[in-house]
Amino acid sequence: MNNRSTKIPACAHLKTLPLGQQLHGYIIRSHFDDNMFIASSLVNMYAKCGNIKVAKLIFDRMKQHDLVTWTAMIMGCALHEHSHDAISLFRKMETEGFKPNSVTFVAVLTACSHAGMVNKGLNFF
Structure with a gap:
């Protein structure tokens, strides 16, 4: 999973939202969406790409x-x-x-x- 979690910040940096969305789907299907570090990376990616609504949704769903x-x-x-x-x-x-x-x-x-x-x-x- 480390390899995939390092791709999320790359998507944010490059502002490649479609690739980041694909990774997000994989994260959900693999049940990694409750991992704080992965969720933080998703918040960062969506926020940097300008999708504040989804970033806030993920942020609000985080337990901590x-x-x-x-x-x-x-x-x-x-x-x-x-x-x-x-x-x-x-x-x-x-x-x-x-x-x-x-x-x-x-x-x-x-x-x-x-x-x-x-x-x-x-x-x-």
Whole structure:
């Protein structure tokens, strides 16, 4: 399974959504969709490819999240005109006890930048 799980980030990086969707189907058929690391990779892939709806669906179905999953979802929203959702996710992540790292801050600042929320960005900074 390691070989397939490494292909998911490649699909996200290359933005090859059709291949990623095929891998997602394989993951579901093989019952690997409850694996947190694979689910995080799927969230990242769909978010980077601009399919925020599916990324959020997978994110919401996950039993637990890690900082990577939160950051992928926040950045995906930030990059694809869902800035308010990104900021809301950032706040929820903090509420759930996760401490943001530099990548997470870049994601929330990107959301502020794309929405023209300079003051809010300064508050996060």
